[in-house]
Amino acid sequence: MEQTANHPSPESIMQIGTGFWASKILLSAVKFELFTVLVENKSMSAFDIKSKFGFQCTIRNVYDFLDALTAFGFLKREGLLASARYSNNLNTNFFLDKNKPTYIGGILEMLNNRLYGFWGNLEEGLLTGLPQNEIKIGENLFDALYADAVRLKEFILAMSGIQMGGFIAFAQKFDFSKYKTLVDIGGSAGLLSLMVAKHQSHINCITWDLPEVTPIANETIANFQLQNRVKTNAGNFFNDQFPKGDIITMGNILHDWDEETKLMLIKKAFDALPDGGALVVIENIIDDERMQNVFGLMMSLNMLIETGNGFDFTFAEFNKWTKAIGFKSTSLLALAGPASAAIAYK
Template sequence: MQIGRGFWASKILLSAVKFQIFSTLSERKTMSASEIKSHLGFKCTDRHVFDYLDALTSFGFLNREGMLETAKYSNSIDTDFFLDKNKPSYIGGLLEMFNNRLYGFWGNLEEGLLTGLPQNEVTQGENLFEKLYADPDRLKEFIHAMSGIQMGAFMALAQKLDFSKAKTLLDIGGSAGILSLMVAKHQPHMACVTWDLPAVAPVANEAIQKFQLQDRVNTASGDFFKDEFPKADIVTMGNILHDWDEETKLMLMKKAYDALPEGGTFVAIENIIDEDRNKNAFGLMMSINMLIETGSGFDYTLSDFEKWARQIGFKSVSIMPLAGPTSAAIAIK
């Protein structure tokens, strides 16, 4: 029953993010229910506003002093850090995308399973990313969503991976450049290139300026279906391989292999599914999300990754746990 009604709790949180309740409370510190109701223009009864805010309190997103008309609401510590849109630690971009795109699309999961076709904006024959990249607003939302969900894993990789024998890093499908920025920040000797389609470069350059790392992080543009990858000591892909079918995964890994020197490192940062396929529920759900988004993409286990890596010619494979359900699958040339 808890899972079956999970969309109730989900929509309460997603709507609060959309209304920017947490960002407003971060600025004003505390507000009453009537103040929040007036600020947001709610027309529902006061009782339902109390219920809505108290549900967020029961979930742990808000703190409350008083009750009903006398209640004052404020952010919990974690909410203030992660869900205030004005802070660099904001991870709500993915929640925004869940609300604006995926909430409705997942309502068609049955159709996706029956037909094997994507259930998103893409019409038959179109590519999801071409569609997204053609709409600047949706592209920015997608980029911020990916940055939010990947930040913790990228920070962990930048601190845990052995960079001592490398000087250059190439991040394929680098989006806003967060992985390159985290590596450059934690590894002062590294020069990084974030590589993506031309439409993404302005967003990445904006992030590079914000971090003041223009001297060691640069953007480069290309299409990984058409172009070879630039040479680098380390090639990374953050949540790239899972977008595609097995044939495309192999093609991308082969291009990474060709871009590396002997002893070079390829790193795939993904929600690697455990070998028993019964523990990393997020990885399994993300794989189903690839059905919704692409029709043929899927997440995978380390054994899957090792099979592909050996087929291409990599000589050793290992896994490095990062943050939450995310790990780095590592292959050495």
Template sequence: MVSETISTNVEVTPMHILQTGLGFWSSKVLLTAVNFKLFTLLAQGHKTADELRTALNLQQRGLTDFLDALVAMNFLEREGNGARAQYFNTQESDTFLDKNKPSYVGGILEMANNRLYPFWSHLDEALQTGMPQNEVKSGGKSLFETLYDDEQKLEEFVAAMGGIQAGNFNAFASQFNFSGFETHCDVGGAGADLSIHIALHNPAVHSISWDLPRVAPIANRNIERFKVQDRVVTQSGDFFKDEFPKADIITMGNILHDWDLEQKKMLIQKAYKALSKGGALVAIENVIDDERRQNAFGLLMSLNMLIETHGGFDYTAADFTSWAKDAGFTRVDIMHLTGPSSAVIAYK
């Protein structure tokens, strides 16, 4: 490895540059493993490379490199060496990448592999043109039209959004003080995941998961699965055309970042109008730090909005505060949730 020692006796190497520049290698290995349902298979027990080859219908060439790369990357463990070596999940992989567990977060990784990975290869063009690089580029429909017209893609998208936000929804539902809030509406509620978490932690709150009609069957299955039908219901509407249901608290999980500035402001204004006096609007997103130096994931998510939408972008707490106060809200708080995500809370 090339290195250079500078005057302060600190060795400078290109390792960080190379690891980042070739990061797609490790990314694609993990995404492929998730797509193969490798971690779900290994949740059943230890297996040799040959057993995995047979179960996944793979070729011998490259197989042990693939598996051992996952070991080196700390996604798998291995006991022994050679043909009799046994592979099994790490605790992290077993918890979050076994599709049969409610803690599964692999939905967003499935979507990354099947949808986002090829689009991101055109980031340079997106930055040069300011235009999406998904189906729209070749004359196809927009992101949400594409998803809502294809049942399989819609199911994958809803599962992805629910999986990536599960920890945040649980943190918000368990940590926010719901005293004084009796009614809740989750605008763009998708699979009703946030409404379900709120119901499980706050039995006095009655919730509406509000989204387009195509999503209701998915949400209703989830509501029935968690047995909260007495406190969570679905209602259908289009947040660009219809008024929001009246509620004491309105949430939007990964909604505002999909839209341009004027659309963001319109949604915030609609929420203000629908809220009771003293009510709160909560946006759960990868809120970028005000100095725009630390939350790399939030900034990368904003670039993903460049790739996928015509005007979407992620934002800082200061941005949200400005928009909320323009709409009439009097106070804005921020609550850190998990990882790069936070809830920004505007009070009426």
């Protein structure tokens, strides 16, 4: 029962307070690749699952694990306890089967492998203003990632998973009719460029990132068979000028940095654009009243954990920065879920 004038309720407090229980149940299922196994086997009993994964807990614990996933809506169940058969629902079958190109579990894997532990130190992050990730043991986040091909690929696939919905929506909703070329800064695996090229046959794209990322992007481009209209280019946005393009995009790039660096990147985009060109920033743009986009607020706290000085921002802040650089006008395009495209026109 929710709170009324005469009947306060602890329900929402307890739901949020125990939220990490639910999170860890889902993340564990993803780590075990439970949803992939269920696709391969159609449906399984709790005993089958216990045996398949080598669980040494009691069968009662397995029932609790699977029935919690069912109650959350991630699994379907026929029967009860010993007679129950478990299978995926529509969403887990589509998004959490590792063998499908629609798999978004990369971000969930990273949440489990890295961020779950780091977020346990949020209090220290707030008290000190310092990152709470690999930096605490002397590693720079990006240096450590780019020095290890396996970790780099995991990180890139994670970022791809969390952004794919927004990229597809941008490719379908934005008016590309006046433009011919797009450059995606910090293009990672190339998915933004690929989604635009797939939906807009007249657009040629460059996905621009560090040299270590190029092989991953080229592999993704080959998988989509769009090598004729999506190319890779290597550079460092701290040291190099951006390639020229009618549209410059950045997907979850600006939020990594402090305000000074954000302004530097916006200025480089401005310099790379022709008159009438567009800078498109795809982020979890926080609403100006800072009350609705809770995911954007949580992502901003995640930037504290990851970088110490990065933060997510409102459309009003984006307007202030782009106006200071010299852009003529701006607009905001809602995409998928909490993601939006903040657009500035030169």
